[in-house]
Each structure stands twice: as C-alpha cells, then as structure tokens.
Amino acid sequence: MSVDGEAVRLRGEADEPGWEVDPDDEWGVAVIATVGRQLKLRREAVGMRVAEFGAAMGYGEDLVYKIEGGKRIPREEYLDKADEVLGAGGLISATWEDVRKVRYPKKVRDLAMLEAKAVELLSYGSHNLHGLLQTEEYARALLSTRRPTLSEDELDLALAARMARRTIFERTPVPELSFVQEEVTLRRPVGGRMVLRRQLEHLLQVAQLRHVEIQVMPTSRGDHPGTGGRIQVLKFADGTAVGRADDEFGNRPVSEPRQLRIFELRYGVIRAEALTARESLIFIEQLLGET
Structure with a gap:
C-alpha cells in the first residue's frame, strides 16, 4: 500500500494508444492476453492481414502485434475503432470493461x-x-x-x-x-x-x-x-x-x-x-x- 506517492511506471509511448503490461501482474497479464487473442481471432475471421488492419486503424503493424500478443494494454478508443473496422457489433468495445480493471498498475x-x-x-x-x-x-x-x-x-x-x-x-x-x-x-x-x-x-x-x-x-x-x-x-x-x-x-x-x-x-x-x-x-x- 502506498500513501500518496504511488509509483506508476508503465512504459507507454505518447503516440500509441496503450501501455505495456506489467509482467509481475498475473491477473493483468491474463486479461490483456485474452483480449489480444480475441482481437486476433476477429481480424483473421474477416480475412484481414496485420498490415491491412493497421492501415485501417491508423496505427503501425508493430502496435497491432503487441496488442494481439498481449504485450500492450489497449486504450478504449483503440478497442472502439477495432470494433468498427472488424464489424464486431460492440463485442470488442465491450472488452474495455475487463481492460479497465487492469489498466492501472x-x-x-x-x-x-x-x-x-x-x-x-x-x-x-x-x-x-x-x-x-x-x-x-x-x-x-x-x-x-x-x-x-x-x-x-x-x-x-x-x-x-x-x-x-x-x-x-x-x-x-x-x-x-x-x-x-x-x-x-x-x-x-x-x-x-x-x-x-x-x-x-x-x-x-x-x-x-x-x-x-x-x-x-x-x-x-x-x-x-x-x-x-x-x-x-x-x-x-x-x-x-x-x-x-x-x-x-x-x-x-x-x-x-x-x-x-x-x-x-x-x-x-x-x-x-x-x-x-x-x-x-x-x-x-x-x-x-x-x-
């Protein structure tokens, strides 16, 4: 427990919609890995390659790989955009409720x-x-x-x-x-x-x-x-x-x-x-x- 100097040391990049996952946070790792897997399966189901999906999202391939691989925590706007691009009917956007619970250290x-x-x-x-x-x-x-x-x-x-x-x-x-x-x-x-x-x-x-x-x-x-x-x-x-x-x-x-x-x-x-x-x-x- 910290009083008011709690350390938030996530290594996020200012131009990328997400933050790196803390490897010591087992629950967080599991949640983000599951969300990443769902995103990958949805993308593959509609026949989109990573490069094509990244272009449609407005982000680079590297970020797509990181999020789908459970290495980066996606922001809400990323999930909403992915839902729109993949035509998921709100199912991807809904994963934000799980992501939201583990986005902080x-x-x-x-x-x-x-x-x-x-x-x-x-x-x-x-x-x-x-x-x-x-x-x-x-x-x-x-x-x-x-x-x-x-x-x-x-x-x-x-x-x-x-x-x-x-x-x-x-x-x-x-x-x-x-x-x-x-x-x-x-x-x-x-x-x-x-x-x-x-x-x-x-x-x-x-x-x-x-x-x-x-x-x-x-x-x-x-x-x-x-x-x-x-x-x-x-x-x-x-x-x-x-x-x-x-x-x-x-x-x-x-x-x-x-x-x-x-x-x-x-x-x-x-x-x-x-x-x-x-x-x-x-x-x-x-x-x-x-x-």
Whole structure:
C-alpha cells in the first residue's frame, strides 16, 4: 500500500494508444492476453492481414502485434475503432470493461481496493498533500516533478489512477476520513500560484463534508512524533486494519495489532498537537488570502 506517492511506471509511448503490461501482474497479464487473442481471432475471421488492419486503424503493424500478443494494454478508443473496422457489433468495445480493471498498475489497484473497503482512514502527510485531497491540476503538476520524467502517456495514466480513487468521498455508507497535513504542504506552490489557490479552495470544500476532518500541523511545532515522515492507517468493518509509515518496519504495510498500535499511538499524538479542525479551516482561509 502506498500513501500518496504511488509509483506508476508503465512504459507507454505518447503516440500509441496503450501501455505495456506489467509482467509481475498475473491477473493483468491474463486479461490483456485474452483480449489480444480475441482481437486476433476477429481480424483473421474477416480475412484481414496485420498490415491491412493497421492501415485501417491508423496505427503501425508493430502496435497491432503487441496488442494481439498481449504485450500492450489497449486504450478504449483503440478497442472502439477495432470494433468498427472488424464489424464486431460492440463485442470488442465491450472488452474495455475487463481492460479497465487492469489498466492501472497492481500496486495502485491494491491501494484503491483497500480504500474502497475502509471504514476509517487516518493519514499524516509531511511532504505532499494526500492524493485523495489533490485537485486534478495540482496532481498533474506534482506528478510532473517525478524523475525519471514521466512520458505524457504515463502522466495521463498516473493522473487518471489518482483521480479514480476520489470515489471514496462518495461511498455509502461513508468512511470516516482524518487528514493531518504539515503546514509546508499547504504553502508549496506546486503548479504555480493559481493552481495552489484552487487547491486550497478545494481543501476548504472537502473539509465541509461531515465525515472528513482536515487538520494542519504548524511548522512551529517541531517536536511532534511525525518528523519521520508519512503515516497512514486504514481500518475495515471486520475489525482488521493495515498501516504504513515511512520510518517504521522498512516502510512495508503491516497488519499485526502490535505494530498497528505504534502507528495509532503516534497518529493520536500528532492529531492532538495539530490545530483543531476549526482552527485549521481558519488557517487555510488565511493562506488562501495570502496566495
């Protein structure tokens, strides 16, 4: 599980409608291989050679071979175009429902799945705003700072994956969401002044939700137990939980009660040291006025 720095490292090419398959993602590999096989069988059934099909699609033979061979994840527009070219009557377009479920890296899918099941989320962020709190333009600007630099294809996919997780705010029943953010994460002008302004406005809107609590940790409070980095705990309806911290247990997800108690203890102290939710709203409003 990752907090808000999840790595999306698919090697997509900007001029090709798809991304390479992660060989370590067994389910994803199986799904994309099946879709590729269906495309090949459909093409052969209508008597089209790869070169002819590629020309009709508007893409090169190499891409057609990669997608049919299960080496590249097709985008929705590729499947729709193939459906039209092959006269499949919507059957190829329908495979997007399966592709859509595996287009993001397994690590990101696993995180989204955990968030979708959580009844409570506790998150302390020391360097960046939590991914669930980011606006699209702020997230794009933040992801653009990655090194090695993401291609446009990779950037679009990483952004889509992050934005898709925001459905957590619309779930029924709603989960309880608690965020503590270091002051610096609200001041850093990621993307420029106007992007930051709209991000702060978004935080004020999110903070109005009854099941969301956003607190700010002032920089002046330098001796709290969050100096080691991010902390996150996700709790589930069956009483289990999973947590992660930058400086504990090798930055690995943990689920043992004894280990989780350490995270919850630290988060409790951090939460108590931070500004209250009401004070934090006033603080963010003041920052907005200064920006």
